[in-house]
Amino acid sequence: MRYLPKSPADRKAMLQAIGARSIDDLFAPIPAEYRLGRDLKVPRQMAESEIVDWFRERARENGDSYATFLGAGAYYHYRPVIIDSLISRGEFLTAYTPYQAEISQGTLQSIFEFQTMICELTSMEVANASMYDGSTAAAEAVMMAVRLTGRRSVVIARSLHPEYREVLTTYAHHQNMPLSTCSFGDDARLNLKELEQSITSDTACVLIQSPNFLGTIEDTTAIAEIAHRKGAMLVVSIAEAVSLGIVEPPRKADVIAMEAQSFGVPLGFGGPYCGVIATRDQFVRQMPGRLVGQTTDRTGKRGFVLTLATREQHIRREKATSNICTNQALVALMVNIFMTIYGKVGLKELAKQNLAKTAYAAAQFSKHTKVLFAGASRFNEFVVQTSEDPYAINSRLLGHKIIGGLPLKKFYPELGNAALWCCTELTTRTAIDTAVGLVAESERSVKATKEEVDAQEVER
Amino acid sequence: MKHKTRKATRHVNQNEGLIFEKSSPGKAAWKLPPLDVPEVDASALLGSSERKDLGNLPEVSEIEIIRHFTRLSTWNYAIDLGMYPLGSCTMKYNPRVNELVVRLDGLANGHPYQPERISQGALRIIKTLSDCLLEITGMDAITLQPAAGAHGELTGLLLVRAYHQSKGAPRKKILIPDSAHGTNPATAAMVGYAVENLKSNAQGMVDVAALTAQMNDDVAALMLTNPNTLGVFEQEIHKIAEIMHAKGGLLYMDGANMNALVGKVRPGDFGVDVMHLNLHKTFSTPHGGGGPGSGPVAVKQILEPFLPTPVAVTRPDGTLAFDYDRPQSVGRVRAFYGNFGMFVRALAYILANGPDGLRQTTEDAVLNANYIRKGLEGAYDLPYSTPSMHEVVFSDKLQAKKGVKTMDIAKRLIDYGFHPYTTAFPLIVPGALMIEPTESESKEEMDLFVEAMRSIAEEVEEDPQTVLDAPHSTRVSRLDETAAARKPVLRWKPGN
Numbered sequence: 001m002r003y004l005p006k007s008p009a010d011r012k013a014m015l016q017a018i019g020a021r022s023i024d025d026l027f028a029p030i031p032a033e034y035r036l037g038r039d040l041k042v043p044r045q046m047a048e049s050e051i052v053d054w055f056r057e058r059a060r061e062n063g064d065s066y067a068t069f070l071g072a073g074a075y076y077h078y079r080p081v082i083i084d085s086l087i088s089r090g091e092f093l094t095a096y097t098p099y100q101a102e103i104s105q106g107t108l109q110s111i112f113e114f115q116t117m118i119c120e121l122t123s124m125e126v127a128n129a130s131m132y133d134g135s136t137a138a139a140e141a142v143m144m145a146v147r148l149t150g151r152r153s154v155v156i157a158r159s160l161h162p163e164y165r166e167v168l169t170t171y172a173h174h175q176n177m178p179l180s181t182c183s184f185g186d187d188a189r190l191n192l193k194e195l196e197q198s199i200t201s202d203t204a205c206v207l208i209q210s211p212n213f214l215g216t217i218e219d220t221t222a223i224a225e226i227a228h229r230k231g232a233m234l235v236v237s238i239a240e241a242v243s244l245g246i247v248e249p250p251r252k253a254d255v256i257a258m259e260a261q262s263f264g265v266p267l268g269f270g271g272p273y274c275g276v277i278a279t280r281d282q283f284v285r286q287m288p289g290r291l292v293g294q295t296t297d298r299t300g301k302r303g304f305v306l307t308l309a310t311r312e313q314h315i316r317r318e319k320a321t322s323n324i325c326t327n328q329a330l331v332a333l334m335v336n337i338f339m340t341i342y343g344k345v346g347l348k349e350l351a352k353q354n355l356a357k358t359a360y361a362a363a364q365f366s367k368h369t370k371v372l373f374a375g376a377s378r379f380n381e382f383v384v385q386t387s388e389d390p391y392a393i394n395s396r397l398l399g400h401k402i403i404g405g406l407p408l409k410k411f412y413p414e415l416g417n418a419a420l421w422c423c424t425e426l427t428t429r430t431a432i433d434t435a436v437g438l439v440a441e442s443e444r445s446v447k448a449t450k451e452e453v454d455a456q457e458v459e460r
Numbered sequence: 461m462k463h464k465t466r467k468a469t470r471h472v473n474q475n476e477g478l479i480f481e482k483s484s485p486g487k488a489a490w491k492l493p494p495l496d497v498p499e500v501d502a503s504a505l506l507g508s509s510e511r512k513d514l515g516n517l518p519e520v521s522e523i524e525i526i527r528h529f530t531r532l533s534t535w536n537y538a539i540d541l542g543m544y545p546l547g548s549c550t551m552k553y554n555p556r557v558n559e560l561v562v563r564l565d566g567l568a569n570g571h572p573y574q575p576e577r578i579s580q581g582a583l584r585i586i587k588t589l590s591d592c593l594l595e596i597t598g599m600d601a602i603t604l605q606p607a608a609g610a611h612g613e614l615t616g617l618l619l620v621r622a623y624h625q626s627k628g629a630p631r632k633k634i635l636i637p638d639s640a641h642g643t644n645p646a647t648a649a650m651v652g653y654a655v656e657n658l659k660s661n662a663q664g665m666v667d668v669a670a671l672t673a674q675m676n677d678d679v680a681a682l683m684l685t686n687p688n689t690l691g692v693f694e695q696e697i698h699k700i701a702e703i704m705h706a707k708g709g710l711l712y713m714d715g716a717n718m719n720a721l722v723g724k725v726r727p728g729d730f731g732v733d734v735m736h737l738n739l740h741k742t743f744s745t746p747h748g749g750g751g752p753g754s755g756p757v758a759v760k761q762i763l764e765p766f767l768p769t770p771v772a773v774t775r776p777d778g779t780l781a782f783d784y785d786r787p788q789s790v791g792r793v794r795a796f797y798g799n800f801g802m803f804v805r806a807l808a809y810i811l812a813n814g815p816d817g818l819r820q821t822t823e824d825a826v827l828n829a830n831y832i833r834k835g836l837e838g839a840y841d842l843p844y845s846t847p848s849m850h851e852v853v854f855s856d857k858l859q860a861k862k863g864v865k866t867m868d869i870a871k872r873l874i875d876y877g878f879h880p881y882t883t884a885f886p887l888i889v890p891g892a893l894m895i896e897p898t899e900s901e902s903k904e905e906m907d908l909f910v911e912a913m914r915s916i917a918e919e920v921e922e923d924p925q926t927v928l929d930a931p932h933s934t935r936v937s938r939l940d941e942t943a944a945a946r947k948p949v950l951r952w953k954p955g956n
Contacts, residue, residue, distance in 0.1 A: 001817035003553050004824055005902035011824075014831045014903060023823045026830055027724055029693040029847045034730045040723050042592045045814025048557050054811065055585075055804065059566030062581030063574045070571045073795060080490070082526060084563070087748075090540030091533035094554050097750035098536075100880050101941075102871065102934040106532035107749035113479050116951040120515035126950050130751070132607035135795035163795040170768075170791035174621060174630075174652035217509045246502055248511045268562075269582045270572030270796025271607070272752035284948065290750065294952075295944035303936040307944040313610070313646035314885075318655045323646035326608035326740065330748025340479055340525050344517040346490035352502060353492055359505060360497035377506045398575065406573050429496040 001045070062269075067431040068403040071381050071422025072213065073134065073161050073239045074270060075262045077350075078426055083264045083337045087330055097290075097329070101305045107329065108304035111292040114336040121339070121347075122238075122256045123249040124278035128289035130332040131324065134259025135164040137275030138207060138237045139171040140288045140322055141257035144277070145205035145233040146177060147286045147321070153178040154205055155198045155232075157190050159212035161239055162411040168207070182206075187375035188216040188383070195226055205233040210250060211243050213411075214420065215381030216373055224252030241335075242424070243379040245342075245351025255279045264338030265331055274331040285311060288322030350425060354380040357423040361432045365421070368440035372418065381422045383408065383415065386439060387446040390419040393439060400434055476531040480952050483518035489525055516954055535935055536749070537879045543905050545832075547851045547882035547894025548641065548689055550719045550741035555812060558744065558805035567804060572796040576781050582800065583780035586772045589807040590756075593737060596818070597715075598728025599758035603767045605798040609716060612736025612755025613647040613683075615768060618790040619734055619759060620681045620710050621651055622766040626788070627708070631680035634712075637666055639689045639886040644714060653680060660888055664690040664844040668699050675707050681734075685714040686727070689886040689894070690844055691829060691851035693720070701731025710734060710763075718742040719898065720826055720850035723819030734759045739799075743806035754802035766790050770797070824899035825850045828906060832897055835910035839917040843889050850898075856891035859917065862924045866891045869916055871938065872930035876912035 006014075011023075020026055027035065046054070068076055087093060091106060098104030098111075111129045118127035131137040142154050154172065156165055158181050165181075172179055182198050185191045190208055199206065206227045210218035220236060227234045233254040238244065241262040250256060261273040279287060285308065293307035313320040342350055358380045362371050370385040384405060386393060394404035405421035412418065423432065503510050520528075537544070544551035562568065570582050590602045606612040617634065624630045634648040637658045645655040658674060661667040666684065675682075682704055687693045694700060704711045713727050713735035719742045721727070727735050739745045739754035747753075759767070769789045770782035782797075813821060826849050833842070833852040841857035856866040870880030870893075882894035897906060919927050931937065 001813060001820050003555060003812070003817075004820060004899055005905075006824060010903045011827065014827055018827075018830050018834045020830070023827060026823075026826050026847070026849075029695055029849070030725050031695065031698065031730075034698075034725050036723065036725055036729070039815035040818060041595050042815055042818070043588075043811055045817050046811045048812070051557055051808050051811050052561060055561035055564055055567070055808065058581035058584055059564035060581065061578075061584065062566035062570050063578035064566030064569075066574070066578065068571055068574070070573050072573055074572050076569065076571065082489075082522060086526070086529045086533075088559065089530065089533045091536040091538045092529075092749055093559075093746045094539035094544075094551075095536045095749045096544065096546055096549055096551060096747045096879075100537070100870070100874070101939045102931050102936055103535070103537035103874055103879065104749075105535035105936060107536055109476075109478070109532055109535075110529065111749075112950075112952065116478075116480070117517060119951050120517055123515075132611060132752075133795055136607065136611070136793075161795065163792060166769075166792040167794060170618065170793055171650075173791070174618070175650070176652075217506070244511070245514065246511055247506065248509050266563075266568040266801070267571050268568055269570035269579070269800040270798070271794075272754075272799040272801050284950070291948075291950055293944040294949040295940045297936040297939050299937060301936050303939045305939050305941050305944050307941065307948055307950075310945075312642075314642040316646070317642050318645035318649040320642070320646040320649075323610040323614060323643050323650055324608070325610045325641075325643050326738075326747075326753035327751040328607075329750030329752075330746065331752055333749065337525065337529065340518055340520065340528075341489045341522070342517075343483070343488070343490075343519045344514045345519060346488060346492075347514060347517065348511075349492055350490070352500070353495060355502060355505060356495055356497050356500045359500045377509050394575065398578065403571065403574050403578075425492065432497075 066401050066403050069405045069421045069435060070403055072406045072420055073259065074267055075240055075424060076267055076426055077242060077262050077424050079264050079266065080341050083334050086337055087333050092330065092333060098306060101303065105303060108292050110333055110336055112294065112304050114332050115292060117339045118276050118278055121244045121249065122278045123251045124256055125281040126284050127276055127278035128287055128291055130328040131275030131277055131289055132328060133271065133273040133275045134237060134239050135167040137257040137277050138164050139168045141235045141255045141277050142168060142205060142207055144255060144286050144288065145235055148283055149204040149233060151202050151204040152176060153202045154207060155180050155182050155203055157182055157208040157212065159184045159188060159214055160207060160209045160237060161213045164237060188212065188214040188373035189218055189376050190223060192222060192226060199227060199230040199232050203230065203232040205235045207235045207237065209237040209239060211240060211379045214373060214383055215378040216376045217247055217378060220250035221252050240379060242351050242354055245347035246355060247379055260335040263335040265334050272328055272331050274328045274335050286321055289324055290327060353425040357427050358382065361423045364432060364436040365439060368436065368443050380424060381420055383418050384421055385416060385418045386442060387417065388442045389417055393442050397435060397438055402431055402435055404435060474531045476528060478952050479518050479520060479528055480516060482520050482524055485519055487519045487521050489520060489522040542877055543897060543901050543909055544879040545881045545895045545897050547896040548716050550896060550898055552744055552898040553900040554744055554746040555809060558808045561808050562801050562804040580780055583772055585803055585807055587780055589803050590772065592810050593756055593758060596722055597735060597758045598726030600761040601764040601767060602756055602758045604756045604803055605768045605794050606755040606757060607794055607799050608751065608753035609736060609738045609755045610643040610647060611793060612757050613643055614650055615757045615793050616712055616734045616736055617647055617651040619763045619766045620712065622790050623763055624680050632678040633680065635674060635679055635682040637684065639888050640683065640685060641689065641714065641716060644683045663846045664692050665694050666700055668696050671700060671703055675703050675709060677707060679709045681710040681712045683712045683714060685716055687717045687720045687849040690853045691848045692846045693849050697730045716741060717850060720822065722822045723815065724822050734763055739802045739806040744809040745802045745805040752799050752802060754799040768793050821899045828897040828899060828901055831906055832895055832910060836913055839914045840893060851894060851896035853889055854893040855889050856893065859920045860891055862920050864920045864924050864927050866893050868927050868930065869893065872916045872927045873912060874931040875933045878909055878912060
């Protein structure tokens, strides 16, 4: 086996040194009746070239080279080449969690820079080293608010990513955390009147997403004001990180739970991504996850260490803030490099291009069919309502190597034939025009069919 | 240095500030293509939601970024540089073909919501990996959704809870041996269970008499790591399983140490009901400085109805799909389907090994641990003489007499060109040195390691101060962790 650095002679010499007759001696502690006396039924050992071929075949079966209008928590942005050049360095790729600070300064300093940039972008004072993803970050942020307020119930916006809501439901289920949902209004923004009524003296926090799942930017200042007035915290989930280049961050939020996938992380069929929690200094001791802090060595030289570990499971065990151990470090490094590349000016320009493509696409669609929630600002997603079932339209789009917007029936049946469309800097005008053309055609044909039916009815 | 070092040790000592300290207005590492749609007025579109200022994000050029991160990388130790014997972490070689296949276009750019008919490749990977892992563990059903080991534990205990609930009551407690990883009790608390400690016996194994006494109708499950954190196989595992099952409890296995078992013995065959795997340990996906991981959970049939949604299934026409209609499911534990990129890597590893390679890998991992044990016996105290599987735990008892602790020895090991072993864990061994070489080490590398460890033991006798002041060869010396925690500086600020 080519990964194993031993010759048969080495193995023999080692067994001799140990004083074992054969390798079986070393497995003697396992009761004989449980030892597997056969080969595992897994595919036979493959050559490297065969492995590459096998996966190439799978890649071909997986929507290779389609243009996409899908967003909904996973965004297709350009990934600058040097991200992979740098994260492929073995010193980053094959290092463990930086517990031994003296030989982990590379990882530690990069996380410190990551924490800093996340703070700058979110307007928060402290950010952790990463969480699994946006959905679990939101759930952990809510649990943090429960610990901080001593209250137990949570009000969740219905416009929060439906799968994030599902994850929170799973997490809350056994922790005696009652959840209630607050609906959205005609502009898809949170229904503030309903919010007022939903918050009780037991509400630990309000959890919203902005831009929300339907693409609309929430008035986070107004929501924070309502929550705070009733002694509840505001937790804001941000699923599209690029929005932070041009959309005001929720400065009045108490905790921000982010998904940073948009910052240089491949779509990768849903993961690995990079969750992050950011908050105020005063709440840091209830924050889950790893934190890197600055300190000095014995000669006074600046250095970095994992810190405030008394929050964590390896010290506090069942009293820890979370059970999280392994996080998403290498993905956080991708995010870090992406933020460094685009920086203060580039991120804004990038976000502007997203805004422009989306504005163009929404305007084109609205010439032929309904674009919902036009009353509020949006970033790079919008909801298109068609006369025909969006699954049927999408099916025709696939013929043009285009993946259409996400049909919303499954999550929001009340919106009827609606789909969530997303444009990024990578969406071409040609793809937009083709998609709009097919939707227009669908509208015309539905209308024509309807007119025909009406005419027949008149004849009868 | 008094003792000769045969391994390359000197760190590149390049100075490198924070990226913010290199920033100046007008530098850029990005370039966008011209817009093919009309420009927009952001303030008209966004109104008061428009962001005007991005604060202190850096402005730097591409070469500066390359140098910055390359220099930082040289301050890290890594498997690629040498042995990384962290016990229970399984720091094995991370094959590079895994990195190539995960970046193939259709896989890297696959959107989680793209239609299933153009997701058959990803689904085939999920299905094939699932089948392989079920065969390796001897279990009946699996979810790949959990993002890491601790997330797998959470999922596993949610399944345990749902199972008991379906029988009438969720029960109250989880039994956890005193040798367990900290995530086990932390997870139990998250699922609303009380934790009850289970004492180990003189051999470092579960005390079967104590288990019998503590097991009752209130206990939902026993969370067992096997081999345990001492690297010892629980020889009475069949009795343990029987005791649990007789009182209606379940046996949970933390698969952190699965590298000792693959191809040799299957947890499903020795009575385990639910277990998690760590693809980033046993199945070679890179640790990446702390993640991402992946923590699939495999179960016996009785727990299958409760698996998180969705579950990958084969349709009658042979195509693959996700099944969301699972009324008894515990729900989702993560958005989408899990850390798919890790599935690709783990499957590439399994294909590169095949049944013979997987078995040889396990045998070599156990052989290596025992070789190191033999090499260090006498120089270091071995608190438990029970046979070792894939890792061995010594203590600093002999060195502590000279005031040298496990952490000091670990820091000195850095000067000899090795990453330290796991220190001060498991908790049942005071001053533990927990060593797991994995199969990836050659005899030569381990001979160097044994020599280095023996040399440090001699130094402790002759010149303990050298050990207490270690490391001497790194860019920074020991860092003040107390100060870091007392007045936390968790981000850079202008003027710092």
